[in-house]
Amino acid sequence: MLKRLDVDPSDSKPVSIRIIESDRQIVGTISYYIEDELSMWLEMGIVIYRSVQWGRGVGTRSLVMWSSHLFEQMPLVRVGLTTWSGNERMMRAAVKAGLQVEGRMRKCRIVRGQYYDSIRMGMLREEWEQKLASHTSRNVNN
Numbered sequence: 001m002l003k004r005l006d007v008d009p010s011d012s013k014p015v016s017i018r019i020i021e022s023d024r025q026i027v028g029t030i031s032y033y034i035e036d037e038l039s040m041w042l043e044m045g046i047v048i049y050r051s052v053q054w055g056r057g058v059g060t061r062s063l064v065m066w067s068s069h070l071f072e073q074m075p076l077v078r079v080g081l082t083t084w085s086g087n088e089r090m091m092r093a094a095v096k097a098g099l100q101v102e103g104r105m106r107k108c109r110i111v112r113g114q115y116y117d118s119i120r121m122g123m124l125r126e127e128w129e130q131k132l133a134s135h136t137s138r139n140v141n142n
Contacts, residue, residue, distance in 0.1 A: 014069065014070065014073045014074065016031055016032050016033065017029055017030070017031040017032075018030050018031070018066070020046075020048065020058065020062050022053055022056075022058050025050070026049075027048055027049060027050045027053045027058060028046065028047050028048040028049050028050070028053070028058070028059075028062070029046070029047055030044065030045070030046045030047075030062050030063070030066045031044065031045050031046075032044040032045070032066075032070060032079075033045075035080075039077070040074065040075060040076050040077065041078075041080070042070065042074070042076055042078075042079055042080065043079075043080045043081065043082060044063075044066060044067065044070070044079055044080070044081050045081065045082075046059055046062060046063060046066075046081075046090075046093075054089060055089065059089070059090070059093040060093040060096045060097055063081075063093055063094060063097035063099075064097045064098070067079050067097060067098065067099075067123060067128065068128070068132070071125055071128050076125060077124065077125055078122050078123060078124045078125065079099075079122065079123055079128075080099075080102075080120065080121065080122040081094055081099055081120075081121045081122070082118060082119065082120050082121070083118075083119050083121070084109040084111060084116040084117065084118060084119065085104070085109075085116045085117040085118075085119055086111055086114075086116045091119060091121070094121045095121075097123075098123045098127060098128060098131050099121040099122055099123045100121060100122065100123070101119060101120070101121055102120045102121060102122045103119075103120035104117050104118070104119055104120070105117060105118040105120075
């Protein structure tokens, strides 16, 4: 589902952007950027271009795969994501992927002439590990 883009073999960090495919078609991208090198404060973002893919779980699956990949490949304490309060699908997908709301900055985003809140979400490594262990034990017990 996630396809790798250009690779720089001299870089120890994973590629910062991937293409999202569904039904053998490119439907979006998922990426990350490092907000602060010292603390490895990392933010990720996702865009699903094709509205026919919205509401089908593509974003949720991509966020789960991407956050797991980032935790596995980098010494991260947390991964974050920022969206706007009108993007309810994004917030639901992030919650399903294991992120939780960490902050809200009121009326600081304008979309189509209307003010919205900026929503900060995140997941800590220990929360990801607990989710991974819970998923693994469910699969073993079934």
